[in-house]
Amino acid sequence: MEEVEYVASGVSGVCVVTTDGSELPTELPLHILQDRTPLLRCHRQYLVNIDFIGKINILENGLAEIRTRRGQIIPVSRRFFPQIKERLGIL
Numbered sequence: 001m002e003e004v005e006y007v008a009s010g011v012s013g014v015c016v017v018t019t020d021g022s023e024l025p026t027e028l029p030l031h032i033l034q035d036r037t038p039l040l041r042c043h044r045q046y047l048v049n050i051d052f053i054g055k056i057n058i059l060e061n062g063l064a065e066i067r068t069r070r071g072q073i074i075p076v077s078r079r080f081f082p083q084i085k086e087r088l089g090i091l
Contacts, residue, residue, distance in 0.1 A: 003020075004017070004018060005018060005049055007026075007030065008046055009045045019070060030045070040084060042074060042077070043076060054067050063075070063081075064076040
């Protein structure tokens with residue numbers, strides 16, 4: 001887990017993205033990874049490792065995005081934003 005930056009689900013399946021930018025395919029669906037790891041759901045297609053969150057940008061339309069320490073942009077949906085704020089202690 002110390003090398004996992006985020007996990008993304010796309011057309012070609014689910015892949016784990018490491019801190020060096022490598023994309024490793026996995027057969028595990030996001031909901032299993034969410035239940036079995038400390039990764040945080042931020043979007044229906046993304047889980048993020050909170051240890052690698054660099055910044056959270058709040059957008060005009062009520063959405064947000066996470067910028068990882070490596071500079072990757074990960075979307076945050078309205079549905080999961082309250083959970084993220086709670087987990088990170090943001091009021």
